[in-house]
Amino acid sequence: MLVVRPAGSADFEALMELAVLSGRGFTSLPEDEPTLRSRLALSEASFQAGVAPPEAWYTLMLEDLETGTVEGVAGVKAGVGLKRPFFSFRVVTLAQSSPTLEMRFDHKALVLVNECAGWSEVGSLFLRPEKRKGGAGRLLAQSRYMLIGIEPQRFAEMVLAELRGWFDEDGRCPFWEHVSHKFFRLDFDQADLMSASTDGQFILDLAPRHPIYTELLPEEARDVIGRVHRDGEAARAMLEREGFRYQGLVDLFDAGPTVACPRDDIRTVRDARRLRVKVGEDAYGEEALISTGEVSRFRAVRAPVLIDGETAILGRDAMDALGVGEGEVVRVKA
Template identity: 35%
Template sequence: MLFVRPARLSDLDAIAHMARTAQPVLHSLPHDRAALEARIALSEDSFRADVDFPGEEFYLFVLEDTATGRLVGTSSIVAAAGYAEPFYAFRNDALIHASRELHVNRKIHALTMSHELTGKSRLAGFYIEPTLRGDAAAHLMSRARMMYVAMNRRRFTPEVFSLLLGVTDETGASPFWEAVGRKFFGRDFKDIELASGGRSRTFIAEVMPAYPLYVPLLPEPAQRVLGEPDPSALLAYEIHLEEGFEPDRYVDIFDAGPVLTAQVDRTASVAGNETRTVREAAGATNLEGAAYLVASQRAGEFRCVLATLPDSKKGADIIAPLDASARAALGVQDGEPVRCAPLYRATPQTEDAYMGDAQ
């Protein structure tokens, strides 16, 4: 069984391997072993800390296979993006250029460097081992973060965002970077991607253009990829939409990848979250119901799994029948409470539909 838990320093070797082999690169996970060790230590401190409002906390999660003990995925939450330095992105503005004399009225898009996302909580560092089949593991690894947010609201801001990978070619080159970033940095996309440290470095403001970039003046290949996720990021994009995230007017300053934002209260993991009581189940093969994210926080240790649970409206006692492997992964016993949220949102035509989650 796969389950999500906080990363530990004992996971350093496995996480370092994922950081090195992830393609495209994860700029939120440093390749330097000492820096990565410091990041994991910060995560451990963040999970233990008594937090009243979001600050410099960083939460790193791993996906573990109970059958082998191997780590097969990672993801993270930055409590307040750009806490020490501004978080930079391009804001896509629509400017009106008009002339009564010439009877011209044109709406022109322009990209302006912005740090308006600074201070908001950010989902980051999503990686799943390519050998895993199906999308269940990806859903679990990505959306477990929002289950943690739902259970620890004071640690995060009311709005969260996620920056997804923009379009790159088979060599890892970005059309947008070649048209814009390379003109100012004179270096390869991968080099600056690693050096950026999560889009919060001073050199970004020092080198990137301070004035708006008019989109029609960019080469056609750069225009086409604005706000488009890379094919390798399409599953992550769809998972975010399922959670309730929506494309915003921001794009990444390096590869023009999409920035997705969501109000925490309107996300699926919060709007559909409920407390259930664990009941022993001999096995999952005969259970009827739907796929749920099931999370526990026993003794402060967050855990999350996927399980098939019955409809909560079928009885007064809202239960979570879990087999032995699920209970062991969550660290819970019969009669203990767990937090549950449907993996997939109900359609608007059903009475179970989440309110206000239309895309």
């Protein structure tokens, strides 16, 4: 059985392995030991309410209980842009007209903005390639919303997700090469690591202050603005099923799109029910998403459940995986 659980310091080796597998442009999983160890420590403190709620960053691991192997990772950041700006490019339309010529021209442009300060973020979703079928990705993705739904007040009223932008088969990022590199003058990997592991001051220092007219860009750079990486299409589809929508914002480095949704409108947050658990000796009912009812003891699984009024009847294996006993509260999303 697969279970989603809080990350701990003992997960460092597994997290580093996933970071290596994630490849270029996966900013939230840098191949940097101090950054990853710091993230695990922050996650442990967050689950135990050891940091102020807006500063919490919860890291979740997908574990195969039979093998003990960590198969994936995901995260929820309670607040972005609080201690460092959360910059994006907004894709805007600038209208210009000439009464003399009786003509109007609409120009697309990229404008540097810091619009999402204080929003929560779901991200860092990555699975081993061989585990991307069979519902593992869905379990890992939805577990983030189950976590938010336990105590919504820990999170902002708006929740965003950044999707990785387009890279070609050779690992080139057209937007970086033709646009962002002109301002930052670094290798992509170096800028990406600095973005994840520093306070981001270099972005504040070097990012463009004036609109960039997209018509002046090479076609291959224009074409990837707002385009999702081939490995991110499934993640985008899952986000859209939850209610997330494109916001007209793209990443500064790779032009990947930002999607967002009001916290209380996220489907899993909205529809999950709080029920008392009861053990059943056999598998019961239809398979559903089930989580614990406390942040500090968070775990989530997909398992058969029979809902009887305000009671969720679970098999023993599911209850053991969740670490709950009869009469405790669980949250269930059918």
